[in-house]
Amino acid sequence: MSCANDGTFTVIVAGDENEYIYTVSCDHSGGTNWYHPHFHGSSALQTNGGAAGMLIIEPGVRESADTPMLYQSLPEQYLIIQSLSEQCLMIQSLLELYLIIQDFSVQDLTAYSLMSGDAVFDTNIQDPFATVNGCTGGSQVINVEAGQWTRLRTLHSGNLYNAIVTIEPAAAGANTPLCDVVLLQKDGAWLGTVPRTVQGTAPGEAPALFFTPSSRNDVAVRCAGAGAKHEIRYAQVNNALRADPEVIATLEVSPSTRPPAADLPQWSPCRPAYLQDLTGLTPQQLGNAYPIELRQTINNAQFSGPEDYMHELELAVPEQWLVTGTDLHPLHVHVNHFQIGKVTAANQWAEAPEWLQEGDYMDSLSAKGSVQLLVRPERFSGVMIIHCHITSHADQGMMAVFNIKGKGADALSPPQVAAGDFGTCPFLVPQSAPFRGTPATIPGVIEAEQFDTGGQNIAYWNDNTDDLAGPVPPRSLEAVEVVASTDGATTSVTSIRAGEWLKYTVNVEQTGTYGLTMFSVRREGSTSSTYALVATLSTGPGRKGVSWSLWSGQRSCPTDPKETTGLVSRVADSNLKLSDDADVYGAYVAPEPAALTAGPQTLLLCFDKDMVNARIDSLALRYCAASAALCAPRLAAAAAAAAARNDALLNPVAPPPPPPAVPATEPVPAKPVPAKPVAAKPVAAKPVAAKPVAAKPVAAKPVAAKPVAAKPVAAKPVAETGARA
Known part of the structure; x- marks a missing residue:
């Protein structure tokens, strides 16, 4: 693609493909964007037929450094709203009167799709409708944690009308309070000051979010009352044929173990040079x-x-x-x-x-x-x-x-x-700092939750799509999902997504070859990996496989698969399965030794695949030998011992019953003694009052709604019978 033509006039012939490569500058503002076909004459047919989706640009390191922790750690949900409407509408104003003949209806889109030989859009639905994340009839469910803020990224693909979106209690007259809704971004750019209160159409009514076709609005939502349900309602502006709001999704409020969140702090986001105030x-x-x-x-x-x-x-x-x-x-x-x-x-x-x-x-x-x-x-x-x-x-x-x-x-x-002009964002790239101010010592054990301080994009990168249902100390304000074991004895990192990373500042005491092991939460006093690099983890219910890498001195995870500079260890084991019990952990020994140089440095733990149910308790780096050749047999022995222990966790064998007790001498037969009859004395039964036991409510476990990613569809030109230029 050439930027000289804005990419808009690139034509992809049916059956062909075209690779689009984007270089995102280091100071690009983080925000919500989107894509759709732009083939002139058929843009409406293809876009309204569903070939559109959301693109998110994550913030750069300088923007992240400026962002308060409460904004960094907002869990995220996604709404892509697409609307299909009537075939033919009259639009009249004081200035013009004309007939729109190409606001494609459902029937039109089906007919033109089949006519073009591409049956990707084929339905027998007759009436106009709107979809959210590809779901119709309001079937999309969005989960939020009671009393906590959630960032809702929303795209209105639209096709003809402006729209108003509100979030309102589903049960009329149930005294369910309205959700708090504040605005953060428009069209992928931060407001000058956030958060901004969103007003309703009239006083006391639900906050009204305004969308035109192509709009993206990012808001933060806070709803009280676990178990409450709210409807996300969609109303087209000035469309008499669809005057009533439609329920396009449901927002369900899950219980929380945390106290209600305070209001988001007032903040003026830094702006890159290309978004300076004019x-x-x-x-x-x-x-x-x-x-x-x-x-x-x-x-x-x-x-x-x-x-x-x-x-x-x-x-x-x-x-x-x-x-x-x-x-x-x-x-x-x-x-x-x-x-x-x-x-x-x-x-x-x-x-x-x-x-x-x-x-x-x-x-x-x-x-x-x-x-x-x-x-x-x-x-x-x-x-x-x-x-x-x-x-x-x-x-x-x-x-x-x-x-x-x-x-x-x-x-x-x-x-x-240009000349280091980062607008109002920090010029110097901030660095992370060791947890509690002291680097971890190598050889030794690094607790997984004791990653560096500094926040998102500096000390870690976290995909905030997972519900933060009660993160625990010592990282309760961070975006990383940190949970406690059932007995509360230890904490672990969980809900791991591909692309996430954690950074640890360490001090390596001796140059040489090390082994890496991930340790279980319930570490036994005698571990097989006294010199291996071990990771303690649980793969969790129904999951198997690990894929991660460890780097020294890298600011963020390399994206080039051929990159090896600073690589300490790389693990990809698709067959590893530990325990279905999230609280039963095993030790995983990395098969290859890792070379480390003495001195202070940062270690970057990069995750290459989703391990949503996994829990990582700790990493152990044990000195192995002066060379990889000497380390290899020791590492193999440690791996075999860890594998045996993990197998025992997966296939526990019940211990055999104890043998019957053997008496020391032959028993002496007892002399029979005639029994004397004893008259039974009647005893009146005393009634015993039943003691009432109060039933204890069980909090429902919050389930994070998973966004439905829009699958990019290559634009295919359609004959001019489907669009008039």
Whole structure:
């Protein structure tokens, strides 16, 4: 893909494939993004047919260093909303009246899909409907922990209408309180200050989240009352044919062992250089406003080709636009975000009061009246597409090409941070620090939960999709899932996802070859791995296999499979199975010895596969020998002993019954004594009052909802019978 054409005009012929390679700059803002086909003339057919999905850019190390721990550790859930509507609608305003003929219905999509020879979209559903993560009828269930904050990343693929999304108690009149909902990001960019309270359409009503087609809103949600259910409701704005809100998903509140979370702290996120605040620039610095009017066309012109430029901008030079008509034709801008300028009450939607605010960075806009947008193109030169994001309108020509002049990045020259300009984010890359200030000593044992301090992307990387149902000390504020054993004696790291890592600062006392072992929580006094590198773990119910690597001196896990610099040990054993009991642990000995150099260093434990039910208690690095050759037989013996012990855990054998006692001498027969009859004395039975025993409630174990990842579908061109240009 060449960035010189924004990637939009790349055509993938049916049956072919195309590899897209993206180089994400080190200061790219973390946020929620998305993808969909853009083949001109068929974008609506393909996107509305379901070829769309969410892309998440994780924050860089500098942004992570600026982020408070409470935001770093928010568990995450994902909602991808897609809507299919009526075939043919009249849209009327004071300014225009026309017939939309390509807002594809369910029947249209099925017919055109079959006509093209691609039956990927084939259904007998007749009525319009919306889906969440591919699920219809409100069947998608999202779990949140009672009284705790959850980050909800939401994408509205849409197709024609703006929408309002609310979270409301499922049972009317049940006195269930509304969930707290605060806004964090719009279109993948942090607000200037978070969290922002979201207002309802009217006082006392549920917070109303506003979406236009292509919008992404990240919110934090906190719901009280374990066992409560809330409905996620979806209502299209100004669609008389679907006036009533639809229930598109259910939010269930799981019990929590933690006290209710406090309000999220006020925080002004740092911003990279390409998202700096432009609202303070003077009119002289911004120049005359460039007008953009969307009325069936853009500035009375239809798209005619990628070389036909409507407007030119200068790289790194700010300018202002005055945009009109986005109430009926939501504006979407590629490559660069824009910042909202002056806003008045006339720009707001009644359904979402004060949703549009000065200073917000966005890439998709629907507002009433004329709105000032502030733009400064950064880093990328060449083509920048703007268009109406009602995809059928863009297919009919509501698209324009802007050209960014100057020498910028492209596919062959990845974006660079100019002269170390990281905006308001820290310039220096922060380093992690040893747990409790003291490096672990090698040879020795490293407790898994005693990873470094410093937070997400600095001391560890954690995928926050797993529910944090009561993390325990000493890491109760961290994002990493740390749990206690049933008896409370030890703590372990669990809910391991591919791509996660943990960092440990250590001091190696002697250069040489070491063995690695993962130890069980219930370590016995005599372990087979006194000199092996051992990992103590439980693979958990129904799971088997481990895959991880250990590195020295790396900041994060290498992505190149050929990389060996700093590699200490690599383990991939798909057959290992320890115990189905999460509290029964075994020792795993790494088959290859590891060479370590004396001195202080950081060890990075990288996980290559999901081990959701596994629990890791500790790592042991024992000095083995001066060379790998001398270490090998000792390591083999340790591995065999550990394997035998693990087999005993999996296949316990009941001990044989004790033999009967043998008397020391022959027994002497007892002399019979005649029994004397004794009259039975009647005893009146005394009633015994039953003592009531109060039933103890059993807390339901929270189950984290697993997001349904959208599977990318290669865009296939469709004959022009399916779309008019």
